[in-house]
Amino acid sequence: MFEVTQFAVGGLDDNFSYLIHAENGDSAIVDPCGDLSRLFAAIRKHARVNPAYILITHGHRDHISGLDEARKAFPAPVAAHPECRVHPDIALADHQRLPFGDSCIECLFTPGHTADSVCYRLGDDSAIFTGDTLFIDCCGYCDPDTMFRTMREVLYPLPDSLIVYSGHDYGHVPFETLGVQKRTNPYLYTDTLKAFRREIRKL
Numbered sequence: 001m002f003e004v005t006q007f008a009v010g011g012l013d014d015n016f017s018y019l020i021h022a023e024n025g026d027s028a029i030v031d032p033c034g035d036l037s038r039l040f041a042a043i044r045k046h047a048r049v050n051p052a053y054i055l056i057t058h059g060h061r062d063h064i065s066g067l068d069e070a071r072k073a074f075p076a077p078v079a080a081h082p083e084c085r086v087h088p089d090i091a092l093a094d095h096q097r098l099p100f101g102d103s104c105i106e107c108l109f110t111p112g113h114t115a116d117s118v119c120y121r122l123g124d125d126s127a128i129f130t131g132d133t134l135f136i137d138c139c140g141y142c143d144p145d146t147m148f149r150t151m152r153e154v155l156y157p158l159p160d161s162l163i164v165y166s167g168h169d170y171g172h173v174p175f176e177t178l179g180v181q182k183r184t185n186p187y188l189y190t191d192t193l194k195a196f197r198r199e200i201r202k203l
């Protein structure tokens with residue numbers, strides 16, 4: 001139903017940007033940053049493109065470095081947490097559902113890495129865009145107590161089917177299902193705060 005394309009956009013931090021495309025042409029960019037030439041080329045390949053959203057996972061510079069460039073080529077409203085430095089056109093609420101294709105994209109507040117961190121879950125449970133909250137095999141630098149709550153209460157209960165698309169290429173693979181990460185990623189499966197704090201000290 002949705003087609004997701006992952007772009008390794010380079011830079012020192014091995015960032016990822018994403019293009020989400022629905023059958024009816026609705027399209028969204030996640031975290032426009034780095035070298036966006038291949039992303040723009042991918043947009044041009046689609047017969048129908050309705051620029052629906054530019055989705056920001058959090059306001060760190062490396063995730064929004066291409067925002068001005070993206071806005072010019074892709075005239076869609078910018079959606080982000082209300083406290084995000086980008087001053088979003090759509091100031092999201094927790095669990096807000098943005099209409100997209102024949103379904104939606106749901107925003108989940110996931111504080112821990114930053115106070116303005118959010119994840120975006122596709123309405124058909126095919127994917128989740130986790131920014132610097134959840135990486136493949138690890139998680140972002142964080143306040144451990146807040147991140148532990150996010151992992152346990154927000155991310156762990158989500159369906160195994162979701163493919164985790166994170167903000168950086170830090171894992172043994174560029175993406176993987178949440179189901180596998182629940183079994184292999186200690187930052188996701190650790191179920192006591194004490195043990196979680198120990199894991200965070202390894203970052």
Ligand SMILES: [Fe+2]
Pocket residue numbers: 058060113132140
């Ligand atoms: Fe970050």
